[in-house]
Structures are given as structure tokens and as C-alpha cells.
Amino acid sequence: MAIHPLYTDSLNKGMLKIEHVTNVIATSKYNPFYYHGALPQFFLWVLFLSGLLLFAYYIPTIDQAYAAKEMINAYTSVQYITNTIPFGAVVRGIHRYAGDAMVITILLHAVRVWFTDRYRQYRIVQWLSGIVLFVLVLVIGQTGYYLVWDERALVLTRMTVAAFDVLGPVGEPLKWWFLNGRAITNFTLANFLFIHIGLSFSLLFFLWIHYVRMQRPIVTPPPVINYILMALVVVSVYFWPLHMEPPAVMAMHPTTFDVDPFFLWPYWLMSKTNPLVFWILSLFLVIGSCLVPYGPWAKTPPVPVAEVVDNKCTGCSLCAKDCPFAAIEMVPAPAGSRFKLLATILPYRCSGCGVCVGACAFDAVDLADIQDADITARIKALASSQS
Amino acid sequence: MAAKVINLVCERACDLSSHVDSEGRLKDIAGAWVVSYPCSGMIQPLQIEAALKAGAEGVVVHGCQLGDCYYREGNKMIHDRLIGDRPPGLKKAVDRRRVIGLWLSRYQTQRFLTEVKEFSTYVSSLEPIAAAAAAKPADKPAPKTDVT
Numbered sequence: 435m436a437i438h439p440l441y442t443d444s445l446n447k448g449m450l451k452i453e454h455v456t457n458v459i460a461t462s463k464y465n466p467f468y469y470h471g472a473l474p475q476f477f478l479w480v481l482f483l484s485g486l487l488l489f490a491y492y493i494p495t496i497d498q499a500y501a502a503k504e505m506i507n508a509y510t511s512v513q514y515i516t517n518t519i520p521f522g523a524v525v526r527g528i529h530r531y532a533g534d535a536m537v538i539t540i541l542l543h544a545v546r547v548w549f550t551d552r553y554r555q556y557r558i559v560q561w562l563s564g565i566v567l568f569v570l571v572l573v574i575g576q577t578g579y580y581l582v583w584d585e586r587a588l589v590l591t592r593m594t595v596a597a598f599d600v601l602g603p604v605g606e607p608l609k610w611w612f613l614n615g616r617a618i619t620n621f622t623l624a625n626f627l628f629i630h631i632g633l634s635f636s637l638l639f640f641l642w643i644h645y646v647r648m649q650r651p652i653v654t655p656p657p658v659i660n661y662i663l664m665a666l667v668v669v670s671v672y673f674w675p676l677h678m679e680p681p682a683v684m685a686m687h688p689t690t691f692d693v694d695p696f697f698l699w700p701y702w703l704m705s706k707t708n709p710l711v712f713w714i715l716s717l718f719l720v721i722g723s724c725l726v727p728y729g730p731w732a733k734t735p736p737v738p739v740a741e742v743v744d745n746k747c748t749g750c751s752l753c754a755k756d757c758p759f760a761a762i763e764m765v766p767a768p769a770g771s772r773f774k775l776l777a778t779i780l781p782y783r784c785s786g787c788g789v790c791v792g793a794c795a796f797d798a799v800d801l802a803d804i805q806d807a808d809i810t811a812r813i814k815a816l817a818s819s820q821s
Numbered sequence: 822m823a824a825k826v827i828n829l830v831c832e833r834a835c836d837l838s839s840h841v842d843s844e845g846r847l848k849d850i851a852g853a854w855v856v857s858y859p860c861s862g863m864i865q866p867l868q869i870e871a872a873l874k875a876g877a878e879g880v881v882v883h884g885c886q887l888g889d890c891y892y893r894e895g896n897k898m899i900h901d902r903l904i905g906d907r908p909p910g911l912k913k914a915v916d917r918r919r920v921i922g923l924w925l926s927r928y929q930t931q932r933f934l935t936e937v938k939e940f941s942t943y944v945s946s947l948e949p950i951a952a953a954a955a956a957k958p959a960d961k962p963a964p965k966t967d968v969t
Contacts (some may be wrong), residue, residue: 447927450926450927450928451928453886453889453926454926454928454929457886457926462886462887462888462889462924463887463888465886465888465889467889468886468888468889488823549890550891552891560872579950588876646891649893649894650894651909709891738859752908752909756894756898756907758862758890758892758893758894759892759893761965779947785892786859786890787859787860787862787891787892788858788859788860788862788863788895789860789862789863789892789894789895791863791865791897792864792865792866792895792898792902793898793901793909794865794909795865795866795867795909801859801863804859806863806865806868809856809858809868810865810867810868810871812856813827813829813856813868813871813872813875813877814871814872815875816825816827816845816854816856816872816877817825817827817872817873817874817875817876817877818875818876819870
């Protein structure tokens with residue numbers, strides 16, 4: 435029953451040490467590290483709500499023809515939200531900074547599961563869907579910057595088109611899809627808005643995959659943590675209010691812009707190299723992250739999968755309810771059984787933790803390498819010995 | 822003689838590697854023995870009852886900090902079973918004074934030893950299990966003898 439040396443390595447020790455300190459300060463009930471996965475989920479709801487408010491006043495066109503008559507377009511609608519609507523600037527700021535906070539908390543989440551060795555084997559679906567989610571969040575955040583349709587949005591759009599251009603026959607349809615036509619038109623902005631909102635909703639689908647192999651996933655931090663996080667976002671809005679950059683003018687060719695370090699670093703990377711190198715690096719990063727669970731640092735013996743003793747199982751379902759990884763399925767009991775249901779283990783989901791053994795009052799589940807009867811016998815022997 | 826205390830511990834909770842000998846004896850506390858599990862969620866309430874029945878004077882259930890289980894929910898499960906929120910729980914007849922749960926992180930070994938020592942002193946101050954059982958009325962009336 436020796437634990438793998440990986441568990442005692444320095445990364446894990448460091449992480450647990452930090453959490454020990456936060457436990458002393460905040461108690462385990464309010465330790466933010468124990469809700470690391472729920473934090474980005476909280477920001478997702480904040481983003482959905484603040485985004486809904488922005489959506490109410492946002493006009494996705496680039497129409498400049500009547501600008502002189504103060505006709506509204508994407509840029510002026512954002513300006514209207516920021517300057518005229520009560521608390522519009524605050525809502526916009528919250529939307530921006532909650533997005534940044536989501537990226538920070540996702541990275542914290544990823545680092546935590548990596549360092550504490552909770553990302554591989556029976557957790558592989560969570561790791562891979564997490565990578566998809568993170569890439570989606572980055573893309574959604576970037577499309578959010580296009581929507582403002584200021585100078586920066588224009589540069590970003592042109593850089594994206596240039597990036598698609600180097601992909602040859604693959605890039606051509608992508609470019610068409612991205613611009614919703616051959617050139618930047620009113621339809622382009624409508625498409626950006628759809629990508630921004632549509633992909634945001636697709637996050638829910640991938641979150642379902644992210645959670646499907648977990649029983650009772652922790653998706654909500656305690657209210658007090660939510661209040662503190664929200665307060666941090668609002669304080670950021672107060673101290674670093676968002677500014678309007680000059681509007682995009684198609685005839686202009688701006689070359690510099692402020693880089694948001696959370697969402698726009700891929701564009702910074704592209705500007706420092708070239709689109710082809712950027713694609714290769716991105717591909718390398720994504721595939722590399724997918725391979726992390728298979729690296730030499732992740733070599734461990736196979737999981738001691740739980741086994742059901744069929745003739746002892748009464749079909750009470752307690753193990754299936756308690757299994758933290760949803761690895762136990764109740765199936766109809768075979769003909770001739772006295773009971774209606776029989777527990778079966780889904781071995782690819784099983785973590786070998788033994789929670790099902792603890793849940794079974796009929797001695798009907800065992801781990802592959804430990805028999806609970808042996809443990810009980812040892813306990814009895816220790817308890818009754820005279821030493 | 823020191824009280825016999827059986828410690829059912831999660832091997833990922835506080836670090837006991839330098840405090841337990843090869844037989845499972847807790848070196849610093851006389852009469853304390855350690856049985857380790859891959860996760861505290863694997864501890865069966867039946868095993869706690871078995872320990873008390875076989876002569877242990879106290880049982881310590883030790884898991885990781887609540888909220889932090891390597892296997893997600895193991896310590897929560899056994900915690901809930903001990904307090905009766907989740908089946909299977911402890912039988913009513915079990916003397917609750919003789920069972921404690923300790924939920925500590927890897928760096929709280931000293932806290933663990935202090936708590937176990939205190940618990941050991943406490944259970945040895947209780948009346949012996951045999952005496953308590955004798956003082957209790959018998960579960961079933963004695964079978965009637967057939968007088969002919």
C-alpha cells in the first residue's frame with residue numbers, strides 16, 4: 435500500500451504547503467484552493483449576466499456612412515454604453531475584468547490539479563476537455579475585443595485574416611467564415627457577435643463533458659468567496675476604468691495597440707514572429723498540454739480497480755451513489771438473483787480509492803490489491819492483542 | 822497499561838512515515854496502532870465497530886482536510902457516515918465517546934500526535950468496556966427455561 439513517490443515530490447509538497455497556510459488563515463471551509471474549479475465557473479455566470487446587459491445595447495455594424503448624423507454603429511454603441519447608460523461603464527468593466535479573472539482562475543485550477551497529481555488516468559477526460567475549454571475561453575475573449583470595433587479591433591481582425599492566409603486551402607474557407615464574406619462589412623461584426631456569444635454557450639456543453647465523470651462536482655464556491663471575488667473585480671473597475679480607443683477607420687492602418695496580457699498574448703506572439711510560426715507554436719502548445727498526462731513524470735502503476743463480489747451484492751446502490759467518479763453502474767441483476775440490481779464497475783473510470791468499499795455494509799466490493807476482510811482481520815488482531 | 826487506540830488513517834493525510842514502526846505501532850504513543858488506507862473513504866463503519874468489539878478502547882479515524890481529498894470526496898464520505906448523515910453509519914450501540922475523526926493536512930503531524938495522545942488519556946479515563954457492557958441491560962431477555 436505504499437504511495438507512489440510522485441505524490442511526495444516537491445511540486446505537490448509546495449502546493450499542499452501553500453494550502454496549509456491558507457487553511458490556517460481562512461479555515462478549510464473557505465480555502466479558495468478547495469474551490470479552484472468552481473472559481474472560473476463563478477466568473478462564467480458573472481460574464482453571462484454582464485454580457486447580457488451589454489448585449490441589450492450593442493449594435494453589431496460598422497456603418498460609417500451616417501456617422502455625421504450620429505447614427506449608431508458598433509463603436510458608438512459601446513461609447514453609448516460606457517458614457518451614457520447609468521453604470522454602463524461599470525458593467526463593461528466588470529465584463530472585461532471578470533474575463534481576465536476567469537483566465538487567471540483557470541490557470542490556477544490547471545496548476546493545482548497538475549501539481550497535486552489529479553489530472554491523469556481516470557481523470558483524463560477532465561484534463562482534455564479542460565484544454566478545449568481553455569482554448570475556447572481564449573478565443574471568446576479575443577472576439578470580445580473585436581466587438582468594440584476600435585483601432586485595436588481593426589488590427590486584430592487584420593492579423594487574424596493574415597494568420598488564416600498562411601494556411602492556404604484550409605485558411606481560405608476559415609477566412610470567409612471569420613469575415614462572413616470576402617471583406618470586412620456589416621456582416622463581419624454580426625458574425626463576431628455570434629462567435630462571441632455562440633461559443634460562450636458552447637462552453638456549457640464542454641463543461642458538461644468536463645463534469646460528467648464526477649459525482650457532485652463542486653461548481654459553486656461559498657457565497658463569501660463569491661462576494662470577495664466580485665469586490666476585487668469592482669475595485670479593479672474603479673481603479674483601472676476602461677478607456678475608449680479611437681474608432682476603427684478602414685482607410686487607416688494602425689500598427690500598435692495595448693496588449694491585454696490575458697487574452698491577447700497570442701497576437702503579441704504573432705507580432706513577434708510570423709503567422710506560420712504562430713500556428714506551429716500554438717499547435718505545439720495544445721498538443722503538448724494534451725500529452726502532459728502521458729509524460730515520464732506521470733508513470734504510475736495501473737489503478738487497483740474495485741471489484742464487485744456478485745453473489746454478495748444486494749443491489750442497495752449505496753456504492754454507486756457515493757462513488758466520487760461515477761464509476762459504478764447499477765444494472766438489472768442476473769436471472770435467479772434474489773435482488774433487483776447488481777453493482778458493476780466501469781474500470782476506465784475507477785480511481786481505486788475504495789470509497790465504494792467503505793459504502794458497502796455487505797462486504798461485496800474489494801479493491802484489486804486490498805481485501806477489506808484482511809483489513810478487518812488486522813484491526814481485530816491489533817485490538818485484541820495484549821501488547 | 823496505556824489505552825489501546827486503533828488509528829484508521831488515510832495514507833495521504835498527515836505524514837506519519839517517521840512515527841510508525843514496521844508493525845504499525847505509533848512510536849510516540851503507547852498502545853496506539855496504525856492501520857492505513859489508500860483513502861479514508863474506504864474505512865467501513867463495521868471496521869470501527871469490529872475494533873471496539875475486539876477490545877480496542879478507542880478508534881481514531883483520520884483523513885485529509887475536509888475539502889481536500891485526493892479522490893475528491895473520501896474524507897467527506899466517512900465524515901458523514903460517522904455523524905450519521907450518510908448510510909452505512911455506526912450502530913446505535915457504539916459508544917460515541919470512543920470514536921473521533923481527525924481531518925488534518927499533510928503538515929499537521931504534530932497536531933495529530935497531540936490529539937491522539939489526548940484522546941488516549943481520555944478513553945483510559947472512561948469505565949472499561951466490559952464494565953459498561955455489564956452495566957447495560959441485556960439486549961434480549963434470557964430464554965425461558967422450560968419447566969416440566
